[in-house]
Amino acid sequence: MSDLGRKNFADKASEAIKPDSEKSYLEQAKESATGAYDKIARDVVPDSQKSFGQSIGDSVSKGKDEASESGKSYTETASEYLEQGKEAVAKTAEYISSSLTGAKEGAKDGVDAAKK
Structure with a gap:
C-alpha cells in the first residue's frame, strides 16, 4: 500500500x-x-x-x-539498533524492579507502623 x-x-x-x-x-x-x-x-x-x-x-x-x-553495512547498523533496544529493555526492567522493591518496602513499613 x-x-x-x-x-x-x-x-x-x-x-x-x-x-x-x-x-x-x-x-x-x-x-x-x-x-x-x-x-x-x-x-x-x-x-x-x-x-x-x-x-x-x-x-x-x-x-x-x-x-x-x-x-556502515546493514548488519552493523542493525546491530547498533539491537544494542540500543537491549539497553532500553534493561533500563526499563531496572526501573520496574526498583519501583516494585520500593513499593514492597513501603508496604512493609506501613504494616509495621500499623502494628505499633
Whole structure:
C-alpha cells in the first residue's frame, strides 16, 4: 500500500530487481525523478499523516539511506539498533524492579507502623 502520489512497494521492488542495463534512458530518468519525489515526501510528510505501511516503508528507506551515508553495512547498523533496544529493555526492567522493591518496602513499613 502507498499513500497518494507515492510509489507503491511492488513498483519499488520491480525497479530494484530489473538491472539498469536493461532499462531505457526514459525508464531510468522516470525512476530517478519519482525516487527523488518519494524521498522528499518521506522526509517532509509527518508519520502521523502516513498509512501504517507507508510509515514502516519510509523508516526502512531512511535507515538504509543513513547506513549508506555513514559507510556502515546493514548488519552493523542493525546491530547498533539491537544494542540500543537491549539497553532500553534493561533500563526499563531496572526501573520496574526498583519501583516494585520500593513499593514492597513501603508496604512493609506501613504494616509495621500499623502494628505499633
